[in-house]
Amino acid sequence: MxxxxxxxxxxxxxxxxxxxxxxxxxxxxxxxxxxxxxxxxxxxxxxxxxxxxxxxxxxxxxxxxxxxxxxxxxxxxxxxxxxxxxxxxxxxxxxxxxxxxxxxxxxxDVFPRIDEFTAKGYEMRDMDTGEPIGRIRPQILSANAxxxxxxxxxxxxxxxxxxxxxxxxxxxxxxxxxxxxxxxxxxxxxxxxxxxxxxxxxxxxxxxxxxxxxxxxxxxxxxxxxxxxxxxxxxxxxxxxxxxxxxxxxxxxxxxxxxxxxxxxxxxxxxxxxxxxxxxxxxxxxxxxxxxxxxxxxxxxxxPSLKLSISYSAGWKATGTMVYSWPQALEKAGAADRIVRARIGQLGLTFDEIYTEFFSVNACLGPAAPPNPDPPEVQLRIGARGPDRKAVDRFTRELVPLVLNGPPGATGYGEGRPAVREIVAYWSALISREEIATRVELVTA
Amino acid sequence: MKVPLSRLAHTRSGDKGDTCNIGVIARGDRLYPIIAREVTAERVRRHFGDLVKGSVERFELPNLSALNFLLHQALGGGGTVSLRTDAQGKTFGAALLSLEIEIHPDEIELIAV
Known part of the structure; x- marks a missing residue:
């Protein structure tokens, strides 16, 4: 044993x-x-x-x-x-x-070999979506078998x-x-x-x-x-x-x-x-x-194949929060969300997605959450993502102003403007195991 | 008689990209036939509503008195792309526990605490 x-x-x-x-x-x-x-x-x-x-x-x-x-x-x-x-x-x-x-x-590590694999005819289609790797080729950050x-x-x-x-x-x-x-x-x-x-x-x-x-x-x-x-x-x-x-x-x-x-x-x-x-x-x-x-x-x-783990840059995102308390906590948070979206629209900013959650109401469980009609406090959490870093950065400036120019009693905005982060996404594909040769080395000082 | 799934099973959930998996494990082997009968892929899909954009697959593991569900396109793009708090589906298992399960009269004694 x-x-x-x-x-x-x-x-x-x-x-x-x-x-x-x-x-x-x-x-x-x-x-x-x-x-x-x-x-x-x-x-x-x-x-x-x-x-x-x-x-x-x-x-x-x-x-x-x-x-x-x-x-x-x-x-x-x-x-x-x-x-x-x-x-x-x-x-x-x-x-x-x-x-x-x-x-x-x-x-x-096959990061330097992606083009070699493509030249050999490997399509490296994403195992989830079936999409060929071409679209993300310039954005690839790492590739490992x-x-x-x-x-x-x-x-x-x-x-x-x-x-x-x-x-x-x-x-x-x-x-x-x-x-x-x-x-x-x-x-x-x-x-x-x-x-x-x-x-x-x-x-x-x-x-x-x-x-x-x-x-x-x-x-x-x-x-x-x-x-x-x-x-x-x-x-x-x-x-x-x-x-x-x-x-x-x-x-x-x-x-x-x-x-x-x-x-x-x-x-x-x-x-x-x-x-x-x-x-x-x-x-x-x-x-x-x-x-x-x-x-x-x-x-x-x-x-007969090995799976490749490929990461690539897929745009930018930011997520910010604001807390509203009783009474009408959920109504206030909902109004704030509509105001932010209206202002983004007026600025002509477009994103792949804007996503809103109301903590203590639906953030984790969505439609499966038990009803909570009059919560003592609600945290509004709004995120945006898209290919344009400047647009995401502009979005982050639309949250904190709500403290003075939105529904009453906004607090809990933490450290102010949320950070803009690069999205590094994951792509999985298959390659013949014959392409991958491993070796063992003893390392000395 | 209806009871929440929490009376019959415990769960664990996780992610593979934009797919969420939920393992549903009977609280005792005798309860497995009930969850195998009642917890269908379609009921799981309806329970999560708009949260799940793709299909729901179900697999049976009778040896563990358990079911495994794959909820496709369920995590807002998955991992690092998703804007959700629960981008990795960690709470989906708990969310399923409120699913209402129909119990036949002759099965009530099986779930007596």
Whole structure:
């Protein structure tokens, strides 16, 4: 049995979680997931401004913090902290913790190869809309192929203490140690699917140990000290999900089911670079306190294509707020919204969308919100987006004047004029996996 | 007899681009046949009204006593494009809990607390 823990569900997750995982009990591998769909574009911009950046900057200091446990052989680390610059990330780790042996997995970054792919006839149509990539070509900011678990397993085989990848899949971080330690092959479909599903369960950190959990959330123990998840993986592909016993949170089949359903598409076709996992084959059972066992998982062969994660600049947006109190809070907020829209119209400004929400009435739940006819206060939130930065900037100047020239009692306008932000949108497309060659390198100071 | 879905199920929701997914999990395996019968794609679509511009797909996971719904074009463009507070559909699952579910007389004992 090997123990694989997840200590970060995204870049910005709880800094103490990975430290507690290595301090509170035995784990063999620590998986850290830093990359959301748009993170790569943020990192690409940072790299363009400074060629030594472009990775998750929280990661090297964390490695320094737990270098003692890593050096003692207690735990090895697998992270997609490399972003668009895994080598720079590895160098910073070594600078802060010189005793660590660090390997990087390269080959996912295809930003310089988009035109080459187009010339070869790849249309790279958006997987959601079917649109060919031509329209957004000039706006592309980053492009990466999702890398599976086998290159990460290859990196573990070098004896590295720390494996740093760029755009690996979240699930690969968990599956890789199983492939490495148990020698699973590319056609061990059921076991690869099991390891992939184990990865899906823990890739969001505490979301499978009681965080963001709806069922019986009021009674989840000690959420302030919530434990992050640990997979105990067996050679046959079966596994248990658990946590260190002294940590807070809760693990039972209801909690695990919520996370299994999180961000799930077709449950019979959960496609990764490593396999296609079938979520309808999972058998779960409660197997002790804060322990769930998963068996019976089936899978199929990996697809011939890899998914590309492409980010592109898609215009500008800004969102501002204003608060109105009782009486007639909602009426006042509604009147303010109409005034702003009228003034935008008079200025001749056009946008792709102007969107209004009334907090405490409909902001989150829309038409599904329970009726709240006479709220004690309402926050008006208006956003605009479009291709013209100047138009969005002008829109932001139409909100604060309402304090003096709109309905009575406007407050809560925060820091004044809202910021104009660039929209970095996400485009996913397919490419033949033969186009993507990964390689492992050991990085030294 | 009608009860809110919250009596029968718990949910979790998230995003994939402009698509929102909602997992609906029966509070006990015995309640799964009721939610499988009553919580149809069409009812989910109507519950969210104008919020969902595209189609709603439903998938069954009887092994987990759960359903999975995909609500297409439901997040105002999704992720970074959307102007919504809940651009990632985090609250859609909770929003579905107010869906009214018809319970047959012989099923009332199944939901007794």
């Amino acid at each position: 090997i123990r694989i823990a997840n200590g970060q569900g995204f870049w910005g997750d709880w800094l103490e979680a990975p430290v507690r995982l290595v301090e509170q009990g035995p784990i063999d591998y620590l998986a850290l997931d830093y990359l959301a769909e748009i993170t790569m574009s943020i990192l690409q911009k940072q790299k363009q401004e400074d060629s030594s950046l472009g990775y998750a900057r929280d990661f090297p200091p964390l490695m320094a913090r737990i270098a003692g446990q890593i050096r003692d052989g207690q735990v090895k680390v697998i992270a997609n902290a490399g972003g668009v610059n895994p080598v720079a990330c590895a160098r910073e780790v070594i600078r802060l913790a010189p005793s660590l042996k660090v390997a990087v997995v390269l080959g996912d 999702y890398i599976g678990a086998f290159p990460l397993a290859e990196a573990l085989a070098t004896g590295a203490d720390v494996v740093i990848a760029g755009r690996s899949t979240d699930t690969a971080l968990t599956l890789a140690p199983m492939i490495y330690r148990y020698g699973w092959a590319a056609d061990d479909y059921d076991r690869l699917a099991a390891g992939t599903i184990a990865g899906h369960i823990i890739e969001c950190g505490a979301q499978c140990t009681g965080g963001n959990c709806q069922v019986d959330w009021q009674t989840i123990p000690d959420m302030a000290n919530i434990g992050y998840p640990i997979i105990e993986a067996e050679p046959d592909g079966s596994f248990s999900i658990t946590k260190h016993p002294q940590a807070g949170g809760r693990i039972n089949t209801d909690v695990i089911k919520e996370q299994l359903l999180y961000e799930l598409g077709d449950p019979r076709n959960y496609i990764t670079p490593d396999c296609v996992a079938d979520f309808t084959s999972i058998h779960l059972e409660d197997a002790g306190p804060d322990r769930v066992r998963a068996t019976g998982i089936r899978g199929g062969p990996r697809p």
